[in-house]
Amino acid sequence: MLLIAVISTCLTLGVLGFDQNRSDNIAIYWGQNSYGASFPNASGSQQNLGIYCQDSNINTIPIAFVDVFFGTGGVPVINLADSCQNATFPGTSLLNCGGLSGAISTCQENGIIVTISLGGGSSTVGFSSDSEAESFAETIWNTFLGGQSDTRPFGSAILDGVDLDIENGSPVGYTAFVNRIRVLSRDSVKKYYISAAPQCFFPDAYLGDTLNAVGFDMLYVQFYNNPECGLEHFNDPSIWNFDIWDSWAKQSPNPNIKIYIGAPASEYAAGTGYVSAPILGDIAAQTQHTFPSFGGRDVVGYVSGLR
Numbered sequence: 001m002l003l004i005a006v007i008s009t010c011l012t013l014g015v016l017g018f019d020q021n022r023s024d025n026i027a028i029y030w031g032q033n034s035y036g037a038s039f040p041n042a043s044g045s046q047q048n049l050g051i052y053c054q055d056s057n058i059n060t061i062p063i064a065f066v067d068v069f070f071g072t073g074g075v076p077v078i079n080l081a082d083s084c085q086n087a088t089f090p091g092t093s094l095l096n097c098g099g100l101s102g103a104i105s106t107c108q109e110n111g112i113i114v115t116i117s118l119g120g121g122s123s124t125v126g127f128s129s130d131s132e133a134e135s136f137a138e139t140i141w142n143t144f145l146g147g148q149s150d151t152r153p154f155g156s157a158i159l160d161g162v163d164l165d166i167e168n169g170s171p172v173g174y175t176a177f178v179n180r181i182r183v184l185s186r187d188s189v190k191k192y193y194i195s196a197a198p199q200c201f202f203p204d205a206y207l208g209d210t211l212n213a214v215g216f217d218m219l220y221v222q223f224y225n226n227p228e229c230g231l232e233h234f235n236d237p238s239i240w241n242f243d244i245w246d247s248w249a250k251q252s253p254n255p256n257i258k259i260y261i262g263a264p265a266s267e268y269a270a271g272t273g274y275v276s277a278p279i280l281g282d283i284a285a286q287t288q289h290t291f292p293s294f295g296g297r298d299v300v301g302y303v304s305g306l307r
């Protein structure tokens with residue numbers, strides 16, 4: 001519902017697929033069904049991935065989340081709420097969600113990039129050393145991206161990159177992790193994207209150093225659940241801090257990095273930061289004109305009625 005209204009107030013329509021350099025991209029985090037989990041009988045629950053893959057207004061879909069880095073057997077764990085409750089691979093707690101591979105391919109054929117998001121609000125993540133982080137980068141590469149493994153939750157689908165939504169653990173190792181993913185993908189014809197979802201409070205406690213050390217392609221900054229910098233304060237420049245992110249972007253390791261406004265898709269998807277769809281559309285339009293680094297919007301929580 002929110003997205004319909006957002007789109008109708010959006011200035012530029014008809015984007016086909018993802019273009020990193022545009023300022024009107026829309027990303028949706030898919031997998032957690034946070035609205036449907038709270039209101040199981042209400043309309044508005046998250047729909048099958050394939051539905052969103054048919055929507056030409058959507059450009060990027062991070063699948064959320066790999067919420068445990070080292071689960072049973074040392075293998076990562078994914079949690080997709082009620083979207084995948086299938087069996088796990090033997091000796092692991094990693095769900096086999098091969099039934100999603102078709103939808104992922106459809107997304108990619110339609111130009112939508114699909115990435116794997118690591119972390120989330122309730123997660124067990126983190127590294128004790130750079131070498132552990134490098135080795136985990138190989139695991140992620142083999143499990144979701146261009147490598148090979150017997151335990152690939154999305155079957156033959158090769159995702160388009162990795163997103164870091166790190167909200168727990170420690171800052172150790174993420175620079176080494178990103179560098180290793182870049183090395184592993186260096187010789188690929190396929191482009192692999194690396195994004196992060198820092199809190200708007202600057203600098204981010206877990207990823208601040210990493211963001212200064214290695215180039216990311218885009219940031220889905222969380223302007224929600226953060227009263228000290230959140231979207232609800234857009235009209236107060238002493239609180240709303242997109243300008244700080246924009247200034248940082250220009251002198252960051254990738255000066256072409258795109259910064260997205262991360263917003264809850266409904267008032268139930270986050271504690272604070274929800275603004276109505278027309279207001280979010282207006283904020284996006286104003287930000288698009290003011291800040292060159294603006295890359296678009298991303299929404300978390302449910303989205304429905306995208307037709």
Ligand SMILES: *[C@@H]1O[C@H](CO)[C@@H](O)[C@H](O)[C@H]1NC(C)=O
Pocket residue numbers: 019020021256
């Ligand atoms: C995006 O812009 C940068 C900087 O101008 C350029 O190097 C890059 O090729 C562009 N990428 C695409 C996909 O157009």
Ligand SMILES: *[C@@H]1O[C@H](CO)[C@@H](O)[C@H](O)[C@H]1NC(C)=O
Pocket residue numbers: 040041
């Ligand atoms: C949800 O729907 C089921 C089936 O109709 C019903 O048994 C249940 O009481 C409903 N729950 C709520 C919270 O309305």
Ligand SMILES: *[C@@H]1O[C@H](CO)[C@@H](O)[C@H](O)[C@H]1NC(C)=O
Pocket residue numbers: 083084085086096097098099100
């Ligand atoms: C779960 O398993 C069933 C039966 O094999 C399959 O049809 C379905 O697509 C799977 N779901 C996912 C999300 O992989």
